[in-house]
Amino acid sequence: MPENSPPKQNALGDISLLYAAVLLRATEAEGGNIDKLKARFRLDDAALASADARISIPRFMRLGHAAITATGNPALGLRMGALTRPVDAGMAGLAAETASSVRQAFRSLIRYSLLTSQNSRGEPSVDEFQRTVRFYSIQPYNPYNYFVVDSILAAWTQLARHITGRYDVLEKVWIEYPSIGLDDVFESWFRCPVEFGARENAIRLKESVWRQSPSQAHEGMYEKLSGVCERELRQIRKGWSVADRVRHLLTPLLRGETPTLEILAARLGTTAWTLQRQLSAEGTGFRQLLDDTRKQLAEDYLKETDTSLAEIAWLLGFANPPAFHKAYQRWHGTSPGERRKQIRSDS
Incomplete structure (x- = not known):
């Protein structure tokens, strides 16, 4: 059965299909059936030949795991x-x-x-x-x-x-x-x-x-x-708002801890007060941006990966899994465990 199409934007990131093309070449060289992989992941030759086409990071990882399974080469x-x-x-x-x-x-x-x-x-x-x-x-x-x-x-x-x-x-x-x-x-x-x-x-x-x-x-x-x-x-960075720049720096810093406004401001070469003022001018604030980023990442981790709930809590910078469960309940009115069950049931 073909893999479901990825969302238009994925908070976890995406990469060029040029890398997927390399993966398929390696799979074929190792005796794997790339036609089956292309059909399963809905990868057509036109997209694979494009310099601009992208694939989500989680989808690429699933493709790689399927290729390793097909070739038997870890x-x-x-x-x-x-x-x-x-x-x-x-x-x-x-x-x-x-x-x-x-x-x-x-x-x-x-x-x-x-x-x-x-x-x-x-x-x-x-x-x-x-x-x-x-x-x-x-x-x-x-x-x-x-x-x-x-x-x-x-x-x-x-x-x-x-x-x-x-x-x-x-x-x-x-x-x-x-x-x-x-x-x-x-x-x-x-x-x-x-x-x-x-x-x-x-x-x-x-x-x-x-x-x-x-x-x-x-x-x-x-x-x-x-x-x-x-x-x-x-051109890529031209379209970034201050909030986009903060989010870009924020996500890798979340692992195991909650970054502060001061840390993000230092990374951007400005002061905490100036950064907060710039975010406010865009209709947001650091706390809201942090909460929204965690919310979007949590949904993508649950939907796109098999990462455990404890690991997701760590990746989102929560002090412990109960803190993540409490935040998720506030966001969606349900627990992350129930949400994952719903996603798998729908799939």
């Missing part, structure tokens, strides 16, 4: 990485391919990541001094999202290999989720030590690689491509 994310090309990251990938150095390539790839992915969990980052590229935490981990971390770290590694012509590009890999018993497979693929159960998801590139000029480095083309990316990035 390390399918590594296969995805091996089959990832610069163009699969959109214009940002093409700009990275023509950068003057690997350092500049990753700086561009991370700067323009918003062009192909918007995730409530956070944004990737690059530490140029440490030669480290980081992928945000997507706790709690489960069989539906291990492959996401694998595929991103592997795709970054593959980019470095592709633009340098070298295979031994890394010093170390850190993976936040605990070992699933494939340590040797991962170390063989990355060709460096891999630490599971780490404090972050990241790769560190060798110094010689970090400084190396890509084989297709071209100053004029890089300037043109990065200029296109800058315009698209400005």
